[in-house]
Amino acid sequence: MNMVDVKEVSKTYKQGKVAVHALAGVSLSIAKGEFCALAGPSGSGKTTLLNLIGGLDTPTQGKIFLDNDEITGLSQSRLASIRLNKIGFIFQSYNIIPVLSARENVEYVMLMQGVPARERSERARAVLDDVGLAGMHDRRPAELSGGQQQRVAVARAIVSNPAIVLADEPTANLDSQTGQGLLEMMARMNEERNVTFIFSTHDRMVMDFAHRIIRLKDGLVAHEQIK
Amino acid sequence: MNFHMAWRNVWRNPKRTGIILVAIIIGAWTMLAYCALARGVMASSLESALNTLTGHIQIQNPGFREDPAVENRIRNPAPVAALLDHALPKGSCWAFRVQAGGVASNARNSQGITIVGIDPEKEPELSFYGNATAQGRLLEPGDDRGIILGQALLDSFETKIGRKLVLMTQDADRETASRAFKIRGTFRAEMEGTEKQYVFITLAAAQKLLGIGDNVSLACIRLPGRTGQDKAELNPVVEALTRELPRDLTALTWIDLLPLLKGYLGMFDRFMLLWYLVVFIAMAFGLVNTMLMAVLERTREFGLLKALGLTPVRIVKNVLLECLVLLVIGLGAGNLLGVLTIYLFSGGIDMSFMAQGSEFWGLGRLVVPFVTAKDLLSVNAVIMGLGLLVCLYPAVKAAGITPVEAMN
Ligand SMILES: Nc1ncnc2c1ncn2[C@@H]1O[C@H](COP(=O)(O)OP(=O)(O)OP(=O)(O)O)[C@@H](O)[C@H]1O
Numbered sequence: 107m108n109m110v111d112v113k114e115v116s117k118t119y120k121q122g123k124v125a126v127h128a129l130a131g132v133s134l135s136i137a138k139g140e141f142c143a144l145a146g147p148s149g150s151g152k153t154t155l156l157n158l159i160g161g162l163d164t165p166t167q168g169k170i171f172l173d174n175d176e177i178t179g180l181s182q183s184r185l186a187s188i189r190l191n192k193i194g195f196i197f198q199s200y201n202i203i204p205v206l207s208a209r210e211n212v213e214y215v216m217l218m219q220g221v222p223a224r225e226r227s228e229r230a231r232a233v234l235d236d237v238g239l240a241g242m243h244d245r246r247p248a249e250l251s252g253g254q255q256q257r258v259a260v261a262r263a264i265v266s267n268p269a270i271v272l273a274d275e276p277t278a279n280l281d282s283q284t285g286q287g288l289l290e291m292m293a294r295m296n297e298e299r300n301v302t303f304i305f306s307t308h309d310r311m312v313m314d315f316a317h318r319i320i321r322l323k324d325g326l327v328a329h330e331q332i333k
Numbered sequence: 334m335n336f337h338m339a340w341r342n343v344w345r346n347p348k349r350t351g352i353i354l355v356a357i358i359i360g361a362w363t364m365l366a367y368c369a370l371a372r373g374v375m376a377s378s379l380e381s382a383l384n385t386l387t388g389h390i391q392i393q394n395p396g397f398r399e400d401p402a403v404e405n406r407i408r409n410p411a412p413v414a415a416l417l418d419h420a421l422p423k424g425s426c427w428a429f430r431v432q433a434g435g436v437a438s439n440a441r442n443s444q445g446i447t448i449v450g451i452d453p454e455k456e457p458e459l460s461f462y463g464n465a466t467a468q469g470r471l472l473e474p475g476d477d478r479g480i481i482l483g484q485a486l487l488d489s490f491e492t493k494i495g496r497k498l499v500l501m502t503q504d505a506d507r508e509t510a511s512r513a514f515k516i517r518g519t520f521r522a523e524m525e526g527t528e529k530q531y532v533f534i535t536l537a538a539a540q541k542l543l544g545i546g547d548n549v550s551l552a553c554i555r556l557p558g559r560t561g562q563d564k565a566e567l568n569p570v571v572e573a574l575t576r577e578l579p580r581d582l583t584a585l586t587w588i589d590l591l592p593l594l595k596g597y598l599g600m601f602d603r604f605m606l607l608w609y610l611v612v613f614i615a616m617a618f619g620l621v622n623t624m625l626m627a628v629l630e631r632t633r634e635f636g637l638l639k640a641l642g643l644t645p646v647r648i649v650k651n652v653l654l655e656c657l658v659l660l661v662i663g664l665g666a667g668n669l670l671g672v673l674t675i676y677l678f679s680g681g682i683d684m685s686f687m688a689q690g691s692e693f694w695g696l697g698r699l700v701v702p703f704v705t706a707k708d709l710l711s712v713n714a715v716i717m718g719l720g721l722l723v724c725l726y727p728a729v730k731a732a733g734i735t736p737v738e739a740m741n
């Protein structure tokens with residue numbers, strides 16, 4: 107069963123008179139439970155592709171299916187609801203709401219999803235322990251290291267068992283050791299919870315964790331490698 | 334949790350929050366203070382006018398207002414008295430009066446005045462007559478030779494208590510009638526004009542002077558406490574009276590009798606609105622600017638929230654909640670300050686320093702600022718309602734931030 111189907115998708119940005127072809131007809135499928143890396147040089151379209159899959163942006167051409175439902179052409183509010191209920195996002199930085207503690211960050215998304223209070227708190231505690239933040243639930247972002255903040259972001263992304271977690275260079279701002287720890291934890295979540303992950307990266311070490319590497323170049327899939 | 338978030342966001346930049354709070358506090362405070370002062374001035378002007386023989390409601394012959402002559406009198410006072418004794422709201426008081434133009438004279442001077450025949454027992458609670466004695470004493474029941482006049486008039490006649498004063502007028506048969514009275518006392522009024530205009534004798538003495546038997550010019554009615562300030566409070570009473578009043582008589586309110594005063598008081602209401610507007614616009618600018626700054630500073634954060642799947646409506650609500658927190662804190666403190674200020678001045682503000690100007694409008698010398706519950710409500714509703722309305726702009730701006738732009 108495919109979690110994501112990208113069919114002949116292209117994305118063109120207009121910058122003044124110049125058209126930038128960020129994606130030039132990409133097709134790929136990602137199955138449930140995959141742990142998949144998007145690699146490629148800077149400007150190859152990794153972020154653009156993740157944004158399109160996540161419904162943050164709309165393709166110029168082509169179709170995208172998420173959990174077998176087409177998301178291209180949906181209204182902003184439908185897309186918002188899909189992001190809320192089916193997708194977990196992890197960005198490179200500035201991932202968590204600064205005025206909320208780690209636990210509140212995780213709970214906030216559940217609040218928006220309409221999860222009852224007691225269940226919210228139980229699930230938030232469990233997932234934070236799971237990502238290795240036991241004892242730090244009530245810390246504010248300012249009191250957490252970069253790696254710990256990314257762990258909060260992972261916890262928030264997976265807490266409601268989304269169809270897919272999209273992570274755009276989640277380790278780019280971390281030193282390699284911390285990055286490796288985060289990746290190990292993500293790989294464990296992928297195995298234990300069977301959550302589908304797609305993450306983009308430049309980093310060889312990070313790619314090594316992936317079961318499948320999709321290489322982009324100039325807005326096209328240049329190479330695929332399955333381990 | 335939404336509230337927690339709003340609360341903490343508000344205090345993220347304490348300096349900026351402090352500035353905007355000060356603006357809201359000053360806004361609410363000055364609105365209340367101005368409103369209270371205006372209310373005080375209005376109440377004082379109205380009280381002074383009602384006191385100067387107008388009362389809340391008068392029963393008259395329909396011709397009397399145009400031409401307050403002896404012919405336009407109430408010829409059947411008995412049923413009116415019976416009606417007023419039972420049909421008025423509890424705590425009201427009323428009395429008959431005879432009123433006629435005339436001339437007062439002594440050996441030195443003579444001057445046009447208004448002769449007012451009063452009920453010595455009932456008049457004191459009805460008008461300034463009862464509480465403004467300067468020298469001597471008030472008329473006693475049955476004292477048909479006594480007269481009370483203003484201190485200024487006494488001075489201009491260069492006479493004193495105990496001396497005689499002759500009143501001359503036209504009686505019911507259009508014959509000149511005159512009679513000598515003995516000065517029993519003088520009164521002080523807020524306006525010198527009042528002191529020079531009115532002289533008081535007993536109802537019986539006035540009836541005899543004019544030759545009108547038991548007839549009277551009018552009945553003056555005072556409603557209890559602060560009621561009777563506007564049409565809404567007066568109309569039910571007038572309607573109740575009119576239903577049972579003899580056909581040839583009419584009930585008039587102070588609004589009918591003093592249209593100019595009504596206009597003047599209405600002007601205050603409009604000034605008040607204008608003041609609200611000025612204060613509010615200044616405040617709104619501050620509020621919108623700060624909120625806009627706060628929103629733009631947090632572009633990435635709003636982008637993140639959008640990416641997480643919050644709808645634009647949810648984000649508008651979040652921003653408005655922050656405005657609400659600011660407004661509630663600001664209004665709370667502003668109201669407290671306002672009420673405290675009003676309380677501090679509850680002894681009254683002496684306006685005699687502007688006596689010249691104030692006399693013109695019959696402003697009393699002591700103005701006690703006060704606000705009604707309705708005023709409090711409207712000041713708060715204006716700031717709260719319009720405040721949230723203007724915050725809609727930064728809120729919509731925040732909701733319009735797209736994750737793709739914000740995260741780049
Ligand atoms: N909002 C935008 N407006 C205009 N051009 C854009 C925009 N976003 C991306 N691009 C262009 O699209 C191309 C692909 O960008 P994208 O961000 O997807 O690359 P990337 O693979 O994520 O690169 P990096 O590794 O540097 O993050 C680039 O040439 C970029 O300049």
Ligand SMILES: [Mg+2]
Nearest residue numbers: 152153154274
């Ligand atoms: Mg990128």
